[in-house]
Amino acid sequence: MTEPVLTHVDERGAPAMVDVHGKPVTWRLAVAEARVVFPPAAAAALRAQGFATAKGPVFHTAIIAGTQAAKQTHHLIPFCHALQLERCHLSIDMRDDTVVIRCEAGAHHRTGVEMEALTGASVAALTVYDMCKALTHGLCIEGLRLLEKTGGKADYHAD
Numbered sequence: 001m002t003e004p005v006l007t008h009v010d011e012r013g014a015p016a017m018v019d020v021h022g023k024p025v026t027w028r029l030a031v032a033e034a035r036v037v038f039p040p041a042a043a044a045a046l047r048a049q050g051f052a053t054a055k056g057p058v059f060h061t062a063i064i065a066g067t068q069a070a071k072q073t074h075h076l077i078p079f080c081h082a083l084q085l086e087r088c089h090l091s092i093d094m095r096d097d098t099v100v101i102r103c104e105a106g107a108h109h110r111t112g113v114e115m116e117a118l119t120g121a122s123v124a125a126l127t128v129y130d131m132c133k134a135l136t137h138g139l140c141i142e143g144l145r146l147l148e149k150t151g152g153k154a155d156y157h158a159d
Contacts, residue, residue, distance in 0.1 A: 028152060030105050030113045032114070032122075034121040035098050039139075061131060063124065070123075073115050080115050083116060088116070118146060121144060126141070
């Protein structure tokens, strides 16, 4: 097994953006997930309110925020390439006392879209927290992870 190599440093060890000009353009797709865990009483209150708070419809607002964030990832993460996303789809579902957020990002490019999917999922989770904190501050954002990526040098699928 080969040793992991840091990719965002130059030959002197200084931070640097990865040069992707020689890589082939392929369809890149990534799916990320985040979860917002509610105390049972707060989850029941959110359901009773039709998944809306005084700030508005929680899931719809989180989808918009996650989409905006995914498209702006290169402004937030220093060494991310500016990608023209061709696909960004967020789904939000309440399972028991947990809001499950999935963000799928895709683009034809020379570099992957993992950070865009992760950023979209995380900002959507933060938006759920913001919109529901009047119910309780006992919310917990957890489980931000990459579920899959395809189209690059190596595909990845979480167990």
